[in-house]
Amino acid sequence: MKxxxxxxFTGDDFGFSRGVNRxxxxxxxxxxxxxxxxxxxxxxxxxxxxxxxxxxRLAVGLHLVLVCGxxxxxxxxxxxxxxxxxxxPTQPIxxxxxxxxxRQARQELRFEIRAQLKRFLSTGLPLSHVDGHLxxxxxxxxxxxxxxxxxxxxxxxxxxxxxxxxxxxxxxRSGVAAKIIWAWLFKRxxxxxxxxxxxAGIEFTDxxxxxxxxxxxxxxxxxxxxxxxxxxxxxxYSHPAYETEGEPLNxxxxxxxxELAALISDKVRxxxxxxxxxxxxxxxxxxxxx
Numbered sequence: 623m624k625x626x627x628x629x630x631f632t633g634d635d636f637g638f639s640r641g642v643n644r645x646x647x648x649x650x651x652x653x654x655x656x657x658x659x660x661x662x663x664x665x666x667x668x669x670x671x672x673x674x675x676x677x678x679r680l681a682v683g684l685h686l687v688l689v690c691g692x693x694x695x696x697x698x699x700x701x702x703x704x705x706x707x708x709x710x711p712t713q714p715i716x717x718x719x720x721x722x723x724x725r726q727a728r729q730e731l732r733f734e735i736r737a738q739l740k741r742f743l744s745t746g747l748p749l750s751h752v753d754g755h756l757x758x759x760x761x762x763x764x765x766x767x768x769x770x771x772x773x774x775x776x777x778x779x780x781x782x783x784x785x786x787x788x789x790x791x792x793x794x795r796s797g798v799a800a801k802i803i804w805a806w807l808f809k810r811x812x813x814x815x816x817x818x819x820x821x822a823g824i825e826f827t828d829x830x831x832x833x834x835x836x837x838x839x840x841x842x843x844x845x846x847x848x849x850x851x852x853x854x855x856x857x858x859y860s861h862p863a864y865e866t867e868g869e870p871l872n873x874x875x876x877x878x879x880x881e882l883a884a885l886i887s888d889k890v891r892x893x894x895x896x897x898x899x900x901x902x903x904x905x906x907x908x909x910x911x912x
């Protein structure tokens with residue numbers, strides 16, 4: 623009899639760099655990673671698409687970039703969102719306020735969201751899910767736009783970050799004040815998101831682990847976390863990467879390779895089995911259902 627507990631492991635920033643691509647594919651081939659989130663404007667996106675097509679068991683979704691990255695639309699089409707080089711703001715809070723209160727920015731957001739979804743579909747890859755860089759996709763304006771066009775683009779699942787603050791603080795006391803603030807904010811965004819996604823028939827997991835310990839999803843952290851998880855349908859995401867000369871980092875120095883090590887760890891795999899979790903391609907309904 624199969625376990626009723628399921629976990630999806632996602633690697634974010636697919637297409638950001640060759641080092642990220644290499645790590646995601648290794649974590650998929652050798653470890654527990656079952657899903658990747660593609661940056662369609664990333665520097666190594668073409669390589670990522672080729673790799674995804676040669677690894678059909680890797681489910682791929684859109685990693686929507688609306689901050690700290692490049693746009694799909696030209697700067698002249700979305701002048702209130704990006705600079706002349708087509709780059710979004712690097713400060714998420716300031717960007718979020720602008721997206722909330724600037725009417726022109728809100729209109730351009732819809733245009734850019736559609737542009738990124740169209741670019742994803744142009745790859746020929748099935749759209750597994752949608753999430754966002756720095757979770758900007760759960761901003762109410764952005765999430766509302768995604769829900770409105772979900773049928774057109776066949777958006778079946780969207781990440782709604784939610785994890786227990788008590789667990790995060792028990793295993794990692796760094797940045798306590800920031801974690802408390804973000805947990806409060808994300809809980810409210812989650813409540814809004816649940817109502818919107820349920821009404822639209824878009825799926826989401828019960829818990830999403832990774833945002834309160836971003837860049838610290840190590841083997842040690844996962845081995846402490848997994849036995850404490852009480853939810854039955856969960857996602858664990860991280861940012862595996864190899865540091866490659868001449869390429870930017872998508873996290874703090876050394877953190878990406880520690881997260882890759884966790885994804886290919888035999889100890890992590892054993893902990894999942896001992897706690898009744900199965901993991902598989904997110905498109906395999908018998909193994910993992912969102």
